Structure formats: structure tokens, C-alpha cells
Amino acid sequence: MKLERLLAIIMMLLNKRRVSARELADHFEVSMRTVYRDLEAINAAGIPIVAYPGASGGYEIMENFTIDRQYLSIEELVAVIAALKGVHSSTADKQIGQLLDKIRALLFAAPSGIPNSDHPVVYDFNPWGSAPGIAQKVTELREAIEKRQRVSIVYTKIQGDSLERAIEPVTLIIKGYVWYVYGFCLCRMEYRLFRLSRIEKLSVLTEEFPPHTAHVGKLEWREEWDTGQRIPLVLRFSPEVHVRVRDMLDPAAIETEENGSLLVRTMMVDDEWLRGMLLSFGASLTVLEPDYVRKRIWETTKKILSNYEKEENVDR
Secondary structure (H helix, E strand, O other), X not given: OHHHHHHHHHHHHHHHOOEOHHHHHHHHOOOHHHHHHHHHHHHHOOOOEEEEOOOOOXXXXXXXXXXXXXXXXXXXXXXXHHHHHHHHHOOOOHHHHXXXXXXXHHHHHOOOOOOOOOXXXXXXXXXXXXXOHHHHHHHHHHHHHHHOEEEEEEEEOOOOOEEEEEEEEEXXXXXXXXXXXXXXXXXXXXXXXXXXXXXXXXXXXXXXXXXXXXXXXOOOOOHHHOOXXXXXXXXXXXXXXXXXXXXHOOHHHEEEOOOOOEEEEEEEEOOHHHHHHHHHOHHHEEEEEOHHHHHHHHHHHHHHHHHHHHHHHHHO
């Protein structure tokens, strides 16, 4: 993460004095261009970075400059700690833990000490009832990325079938509260996105791979990541489920009718998740279009009803 990297660069410059751009790029596994942008950002933020040319050259923070509470206020340090604690809550990343300790040390060193009140925002990327195994996967993948080691995974697709893949992990991504790993799939011979909750088994291999030039910057959904065809849907929801509907769907797609019902026009991938989602609303949802989805819901409902009818006949 950029915030973590910028703070780590500052700490490295303070501790090691002069550091070359190549050393920074290799340490953080980023491009030289990214390092130059980071150094410019640090310099623009008020921390003077001096560049020295030559074989023994590099970058260092201007002599006699120190970071004290005149640069980062107590409130700003608390805000940084709150943000890093949120990241640390979803992974057992030792580097983030060490970074938290260092920033806490700045608070202890401040003349006024630690403030009595916590930061007003709590960042926690773990959903309620989340599985603890995700943090372990994040840790193992993070180490594999740092050491550039291939990983073998058993992955369950949305359709329910499992497949085994060998990947070269490039980066970890947390989108909302869902963790993904972006890497090069040796079976498909292309970059793919894998959701960690669908990885049944994960094994870090001894095989190493060369650095990849492809990285995810601003994460935007790619159409090829969809596993099915997107279809237009027209849905009508009963008023009593309006909160859940507004939580799940784009407000621009929702129209409130005179009787309080919600009419929704949207596009979704036609897969098992869609079928389960529609059925989860029970009698509170009527599928208006397309006809084949209406028929599918009807057929599934009849099968469900037949299961209970069989039980009723046995009881009698």
C-alpha cells in the first residue's frame, strides 16, 4: 500500500541515511519510476530529500531535519495508527505491526503524550463472522510475493466445480472486505484474479519466477473476469425488503412505485450466485423479465415444494 510504503521509506532514510533508488526499488519490489514518484511525494509533503550523484550516491533526508510534532500533530499520528490498525486487522502482516510500533513510539515521545480519546473512525476490513483462514492465506501469499515463489491452489469456481492451478502471485488486493490475489496463471497463460475465500488449498512451491512488469494500479473490473453472460433483469421487490435491496443494488437502478414496491432494472451475470440471490428474497421478489429466468425460478420453487411435500407424506 502506498501509505505504508511512503512511511517505510521515510523510516529507512532516517535509519540508514543514504539509500540508492535501486535499493529502494528492490526492497519494496516496485519500479524505479514508482520510487521517484514516492520520493517526490515525500519531498512535496515537507520532508527535504537530497540527491547525491555518483557510484556512492543516493538519496537521504537533509541533515539536521527531524520529524517532530510540528510536522505530524498528535491527531494526525492517531489517524495514521487508526488506518494501519484497520489494515492489520485483516492480516497478520509483521511489517505493518512493526510500522505501528514505530509510529506509536512517536506518540510516546511527544511532549503531550498519548491523547485520551481514540480516533473517531474505526477501520476494520473484516466482515462480521468472517473465516479466520483468510488471514493465514494473506500471510502465505504475501511471503510468496516477496520471495517470488510460485503457488499451487485448489480453486472453487462460482459454478461449484474445483480446479487446480499454479500461479505466480503478483499482488494482494482487498476490495471492500473481500481479499483477492492477482497473478499469472500458468494454465491459462494470462493474468487472473482469484478470490481468497474460494481457495480451498494453498501450497507455496520452491520454484521461483522472475519479476512481473504487470501490476494492478487503480482496480477496475474487467469483463473477462466475469464467468458468465450478463443479462438484463426487471425485478419487483416488496416494500418490506427495501433496505436490503438498497444495500445490494445501485440506487440509480431502483424506482419506487406508488404502493411502495421497488422496481429494479439492472444487468447481472447469469450464474449460480444470481439464482441463489433471487431465491433468497422468497415471496418478496417477483421476476418480471426475462421469461426464462421467471421459468427457472418457478421450476426451482416447485422442486423445493416437492421436497417438503415428500416429508409431509412420510409423516402421515
